[in-house]
Amino acid sequence: MREIEKNIEDLKGEMVEALKKFISINSVNPSFGGPGEYKKAIWLENLLKMLGYDEVRRIDIPDDRVEEKVRPNVIGIIRGKESGRKIWIVTHMDTVPEGDRNLWETDPFEGIEKDGRIFGRGAEDNGGSMIASIYAGVALKRAGIKPDYDYCVALVADEEAGSEYGIAPLLRKGIFGKEDLVIVADAGEKDGSFIEVAEKSIVWIKLETIGKQGHASNPDECVNAHRIGMEVALDFYRYVRKKYSDEDPLFTPSRTTFEPTRKEENVGNVNTIPGKDVLYFDGRILPKYDLDDFIYDLEKLAMKHEVEKKVKIKLDVIQRFDAPPPTPTDSDVVERLKDTIEKLRGIKVKIGGIGGGTCAAHFRRLGIPAVVWSTIDGTAHNANEYARIENLVNDAKVYAMMAIS
Numbered sequence: 383m384r385e386i387e388k389n390i391e392d393l394k395g396e397m398v399e400a401l402k403k404f405i406s407i408n409s410v411n412p413s414f415g416g417p418g419e420y421k422k423a424i425w426l427e428n429l430l431k432m433l434g435y436d437e438v439r440r441i442d443i444p445d446d447r448v449e450e451k452v453r454p455n456v457i458g459i460i461r462g463k464e465s466g467r468k469i470w471i472v473t474h475m476d477t478v479p480e481g482d483r484n485l486w487e488t489d490p491f492e493g494i495e496k497d498g499r500i501f502g503r504g505a506e507d508n509g510g511s512m513i514a515s516i517y518a519g520v521a522l523k524r525a526g527i528k529p530d531y532d533y534c535v536a537l538v539a540d541e542e543a544g545s546e547y548g549i550a551p552l553l554r555k556g557i558f559g560k561e562d563l564v565i566v567a568d569a570g571e572k573d574g575s576f577i578e579v580a581e582k583s584i585v586w587i588k589l590e591t592i593g594k595q596g597h598a599s600n601p602d603e604c605v606n607a608h609r610i611g612m613e614v615a616l617d618f619y620r621y622v623r624k625k626y627s628d629e630d631p632l633f634t635p636s637r638t639t640f641e642p643t644r645k646e647e648n649v650g651n652v653n654t655i656p657g658k659d660v661l662y663f664d665g666r667i668l669p670k671y672d673l674d675d676f677i678y679d680l681e682k683l684a685m686k687h688e689v690e691k692k693v694k695i696k697l698d699v700i701q702r703f704d705a706p707p708p709t710p711t712d713s714d715v716v717e718r719l720k721d722t723i724e725k726l727r728g729i730k731v732k733i734g735g736i737g738g739g740t741c742a743a744h745f746r747r748l749g750i751p752a753v754v755w756s757t758i759d760g761t762a763h764n765a766n767e768y769a770r771i772e773n774l775v776n777d778a779k780v781y782a783m784m785a786i787s
């Protein structure tokens with residue numbers, strides 16, 4: 383065990399160089415006008431081969447928008463004692479654009495080392511965890527220790543824009559099995575003390591109330607859409623609080639939330655009664671509830687108000703994500719990961735859910751227990767994004783140690 387930790391510490395220099403290289407190859411997602419992952423994938427494919435992975439495969443998914451006409455996904459496998467079952471560390475190659483260059487203190491497409499950190503676009507999201515997962519396998523290999531199951535890294539495309547050229551087609555091809563242990567290393571806490579096993583469903587609702595516009599001094603001749611819209615919105619809010627009131631201690635907050643958020647501007651002057659009122663709700667619904675039921679309930683409520691208040695109410699679902707059932711907290715992947723982190727770091731690990739929606743949902747939907755975990759400062763998508771070198775080393779230790787018992 384000590385040998386593996388020592389190997390990883392010895393590999394630190396190589397890991398730093400690999401992360402710098404990762405950053406230097408622009409792989410901005412084509413959906414945001416970037417070149418995509420191809421060049422980075424070719425480098426990673428060769429790196430895995432060079433580092434001694436037993437099997438390296440590239441799976442290309444057609445995409446006419448990019449020069450190479452395909453979006454690559456790379457898989458590296460180190461054979462375990464028991465072949466068939468696999469431990470997967472899933473990370474993604476694509477990045478978001480650099481944003482406003484003036485906000486960057488360094489070149490976003492050059493990995494720069496400073497104060498124990500590596501700066502650049504993709505350093506944290508998701509290069510740091512990718513390099514950690516790759517070198518964890520190298521440390522096992524060099525120690526001559528066979529992992530309990532096959533140790534696999536999946537370096538995927540298109541995470542930042544929906545995963546339709548990444549995890550989604552890989553799952554359809556049956557690359558992942560129901561018995562596999564899956565860690566999506568793409569979110570986490572600064573000390574690595576949180577393992578995410580669940581997500582809430584998301585529903586965004588647009589609520590439009592149509593009344594009759596007129597002079598503010600003559601409200602009896604008008605139907606004030608703004609006043610009625612506020613009443614309806616508040617009724618929606620209270621109704622959800624009451625009917626969808628169950629709690630699930632996995633989540634913080636432990637209840638369903640349904641908050642009125644955006645409000646569209648109505649009339650430009652104070653002395654006009656608005657004939658139209660538009661506002662929006664952001665709903666995060668506990669996974670035990672069915673979103674169809676939830677939306678149906680709100681539609682019924684809207685109809686009741688239409689009849690009572692002589693307005694027209696339009697209800698639109700503008701965003702929807704149905705949360706899959708949570709990964710059981712007693713599943714192998716959760717227990718192995720939790721035990722390893724607690725042993726290596728001497729901290730107490732919290733297992734819980736978030737508001738949604740990560741790429742682990744793709745696995746959970748197919749009944750494959752997946753968790754989301756990594757140790758990061760939370761600089762993803764920001765200017766001056768960085769990864770801490772010590773997190774690369776310490777997360778690599780966690781991946782390697784959880785693969786052996």
Ligand SMILES: [Zn+2]
Pocket residue numbers: 474507508541568
């Ligand atoms: Zn990411």
